[in-house]
Amino acid sequence: MATAYSSAKFVQPLSLNSTINGRSRDNSLFDPLKTGTSFLGSTRKLRVNSVHSNQGNVRRRLPVVAVSEVVKEKKLITKQEGLELYEDMILGRSFEDMCAQMYYRGKMFGFVHLYNGQEAVSTGFIKLLKKEDSVVSTYRDHVHALSKGVPARAVMSELFGKATGCCRGQGGSMHMFSKEHNLLGGFAFIGEGIPVATGAAFTSKYRREVLKEADCDHVTLAFFGDGTCNNGQFFECLNMAALWKLPIVFVVENNLWAIGMSHLRATSDPQIYKKGPAFGMPGFHVDGMDVLKVREVAKEAIERARRGEGPTLVECETYRFRGHSLADPDELRDPAEKARYAARDPITALKKYLIESSLASEAELKAIEKKIDEVVEDAVEFADESAPPPRSQLLENVFADPKGFGIGPDGRYRCEDPKFTEGTAHV
């Protein structure tokens, strides 16, 4: 439990006790322990309750920290774990590279946002989850889907817009959903996924405490970028997650750029991990190009959430090797910066580590790469051969209730008319 804190320096804000004693008389209005003030509400009952609970909080509250460089040395992993991590990252990379190829051949269209370079974050976090844990992502969600267990075939078909895709072609690149794998999307608007993730965490806690499902300890991970950290929804959810101690981990994939807007030009305080303690949760900053370091911090954060101790904010410093999307000319980023991060490629780093610590041989890693190549090729073939959605699918799934389209001119429910889903949507 104490490993994360012991190995690094940390910033400790003043605890509530010392603040109160140190305040001058003028600020006694804000002193929750003083019963004379009417600040805490007008009814006597309310005041007594809140005073009581505040005293309890003051005694129990632990220092909330913002930690940088939390993991100095890599922890040991087994060969099994190492190969699993390597395979997952290679799958992410090959898949995204194939997406780029397919896009330029016209098989994929619309907005496609690739994840090259950030694989360590997805693999480091998601590989620690159980199947029932949820992941909420943004439009850069192909690799999150793959790490969570959605088959490559389903993701590729979805990108091609075929009926065999994970959303039957109705969602697309930015809207990947999978109920089976608890992947809750796939949101195009940044900041949109964070409240949804907070809600999923709320459900987990609710099921445990109100519905009395004692073993429900599902954790939710919310992935989002540096641009999102300036958005109001982010702060609102940090507040509520900490207030209600929800089992959620907020993972910031800080790749320093929001399309063409540098993080430093958009943010007053660029150190995102420090925003956690302001809301009462610990904030960690980790090197997101190193999957083993990410995995260590992820273990801490996920265990914390599982135990019911509340949310954590983890900022992963990472980089996207390609542009924001395949339509982005990517002219504003300095090539020297790109080269610096390319030298820290997470896959090469893991490969080097595995070979140097004799956990795996070159041949084994090459075999994995070959296997993944075949998986991705197979996914493309499958997607190519799949049929596009039938015309009748246009009107499906608008409502869960099939009577949602109302009553037609002949007085019967429209959904009961066999001709309703034929032809164009003449509703």
Place this chain on the structure above:
Amino acid sequence: MWGIIRQKVAAGGGSPVARIRPVVSNLRNYSSAVKQMMVREALNSALDEEMSADPKVFLMGEEVGEYQGAYKISKGLLEKYGPERVLDTPITEAGFTGIGVGAAYYGLKPVVEFMTFNFSMQAIDHIINSAAKSNYMSSGQISVPIVFRGPNGAAAGVGAQHSHCYAAWYASVPGLKVLSPYSSEDARGLLKAAIRDPDPVVFLENELLYGESFPVSAEVLDSSFCLPIGKAKIEREGKDVTITAFSKIVGLSLKAAEILAKEGISAEVINLRSIRPLDRSTINASVRKTNRLVTVEEGFPQHGVGAEICASVIEESFGYLDAPVERIAGADVPMPYAANLERMAVPQVEDIVRAAKRACYRSVPMAAAA
């Protein structure tokens, strides 16, 4: 200012043809002296001229500065006017829209760009409650000379959350003016009018039109060119059926009119230009002439722009209608991603042609053939 040059070849004396060649100002004339301008350039030049004419005008939005605009509409403006007047904002629509409205309260003239109007939903509280209603709530003391602009409606393969059309949403709010240009002339004239207007204007562009070129006359290129807000344009005169449209659909309607002309139906195509205030008098005058109406829009059918036009025509010109009004809209489903489904969810030229024929009582099936 009009600059119409006419060359008349004298008819008398032996030359067989008398030809009038208006070189400028008649946009349906594709003569070589008329300049072609992309909608993107039209918007850029309009912004440029308004910013240079009035130092109170400034542009703010995501990626408008160094990135030269997410769709390159604000290209070159950062170099010309500097970072104080072309502001790159963080991704906080609610925040920066509110900031724009506040600036407008105190006399500046912001142009707030939404990367797409879908993102305006994060800021819609400010557009409606802070901007649209302020003049009324303050009883005329605070006017809000702000322009909200950006691409609206469906693009190609961008999925459900990026393809919503907001014309009907914003046009239902009193206190807002809602404009939607089609050609470069519309784009230039309406954007200039919007920036000069003392009220909040929602300016709905279309991403797929940005790269299209249209011929523009010298009058349009003049820096004081302005189109009136609230006036529709009759793009093509006709006498059998009236087709109303705005934005990209005007192009499809013109193509449909060509096809209909070959079948003996003369269609009148009205480019609405202004959704709020809606030019009801032009629409009604047209319907009184043709006696049939087809409204076309890309957005969702229920409570859409077409619904309002149909109601207006029935209220004012019921006796003139020879056929039930036809309404064409996008499919009543969130926009699907798959290419074939997307094509079915948006009106196509064939849909407009079929509706016009139905209005003219030529028998056609209700739905498209497989």
